[in-house]
Amino acid sequence: MARARSGDQDYRGPVRRILVAILCLVLAAVFLVWRIDSPRVERLRVALLDRIVPPMGWAMAPITTLADMVASFQSYDRIYQQNQDLRRELQQLKSWKEAALQLEQQNAKLLAQNQVRLDPKLTSVSGVVLADTGSPFSKSVLLNIGSRDGILDGWATMDGLGLVGRIAGVGQNVSRVLLLTDASSRVPVTIQPSGQRAMVVGDNSAAPPLDFIGAPEQVHPNDSVVSSGDGGVFPGGILVGKVIQTRDKRFRVLLSADYSRLEFVRVLRSRPEEAVPGAGPLIVPEPEPYGPALPQPAAPPPTITPPPLPDPTMSPAPEPASPDGTPDVTPDPEPVQPAPGAVPNG
C-alpha cells in the first residue's frame, strides 16, 4: 500500500507540474483575451453576475437589515445631540420653505411666459441596489434592473438628492453603476455661480477631486457642482454636490447623493441629443404643415422676454403663448416607471 502510494506520487508529481503550468497558461490567456477584446469579456462578466447575484437576494436581505439595525443602534448614543441639531435646522428650513414657495410661483409664471419645455424625454427607471463589487479599489453597485427594462450603457443614475454615477455594464436582469468615486470615473461638470467647467475625477475617496478647472481662482468652497452635459451622454443640470477645499488647497466635491446608504437609485433614461450637422437646417427650417416657414433660433435664449407680445419667431408651436400668463406647464407625458414590456428600445 505504502509502496503503491509512493509510486503513485512519483508519477503524479510531474503530471501535476504540467497541469499547473497549463493552468497558468490558461489564466494568462484569459487575461490577454480580456486585454485584447475587453467588451466581449466584460459582457461575459455581466452575464455571470446576472446568474449569480439575483438569487442571492434572499440571503442578503436579512444580513443587510441586521447591519442597518446595528448602525442605527450605534446612532442612539448621539440621538439627543442630533435632535437639537435637527430642531435648529428645521427653523432655518422653514424660512427657506417660504422663499422656495415664492420662487416656485415666480418660476411657474416665468416658464409659462417663456413657453420653456423642460426636456420631456428625461424620464427615469428606479432600481434597488443588489450588491456592490466587494473590492476596496473598485466602487460600483449592481442594480436589479437591466436590459429587460431598457437600460442602456452610459445612462446617468441618481438617488433622490444627486448624481450617483453612470451605467457601465448591462445584463438581462442586473446592471452595474460605476460610482463617481471609482478611480475610472470621469464626469464633466459645471461649477455653478462662476460657470467654470471641470471634471470630477474619482480616486476611491469619499470626496472626489475636481480636475481641469478653467480658472481655479473663481472657484470657492460651497459652490454647487452640477453635471454639464458635455459629451452628450449625460444630461446637464443634475446636482452632483458642493465644492470643498482640503488643506492641500485642492478642490474636491462633497457628493450630494447619500453614498453611505444607497438603496434605491433612479436611472435617467436620456436620449442622445440631436446633433446639429451644419448651418443649413438652422437657416432654412423644414417646412411645417401649419404656419409660415420662418427663420428660428437654434434654442430659445435663457433670458426672460416680456410677456405681452406673442412673437412668432420665439414660439414655433401651433398655439402662441397665452397672453394672460397663466401657468400651463405641461406635465411629463411618460409615466415615471413604465411596465417592462412598454419600453421602446430593449
Added chain:
Amino acid sequence: MVDPRTAERLTYRALYFACAGLVLFLGLLPLSQTPTLWPVPDGWQEGLPEGLLLFGLPVPDVLLCLTLLWVQRRPDFITVWAVAVVFLLSDLLAMRPPGLWTLIVVVGTEIIRVREADTRDMPPWGEWAVAAVAILGMMLAYRLALGLFLLPDVDTGQAAGAALMTILLYPVLAGILRVTLGLRRAATGEVDQLGKRL
C-alpha cells in the same frame, strides 16, 4: 467506507470553499459605499488626518490571507484548482482584469506549497514572515503587471495600506481559524491515525 484521512482532507477542502464563499458573499453586501473608519467612534474623528478621513482605513484582502493560511498550514487541504476557481470568481466579481491576479496568486501559492516540507519546523513568526513576503511580492507583481499592460492602477499609498492591513490580519485570522476549525500546522514528523506522514 471512506478512510478517515481522505474524509478529513475532503472536509477541509470543502471548508476552504465555504470560507472563501463567505468572504466573497460578505464583500458583495451593499452596506456602505463610503470609506469607513468603523473602529473609531464618531466624536473622535475630528482630529484625524485628512487623508484618513477621505480614504478611510485600508481594507485587507481577506481572501488572500485565508488562502495563504491554508496553503502554509495544510497544503494538502487546498488544491491549486480550488485557488484558481475562487480567485477567478473574485476577479470577475470585483471588476479586476480577469485572470491576472488569479495567475499571480496561483504561482505564489505553488512556490509556498513546494517549500512547505522544508519550512515545517519554523516558529510561528517565521510563518508570518513568509506570509508577509508573499503578500508584498504578489501585490508588487500585480502592480508591475498592471503597469506593463498600461492598465489603470490604484494609488501607491492605498495599495501599501491594503498590503499592511493584510499582513496584520494574518495572525488574527490564523488564531480564529485555529480555534474554530482546528486548522494548524503539521509538526515535523507528525503522523495521522494510520501512521502515515502528513
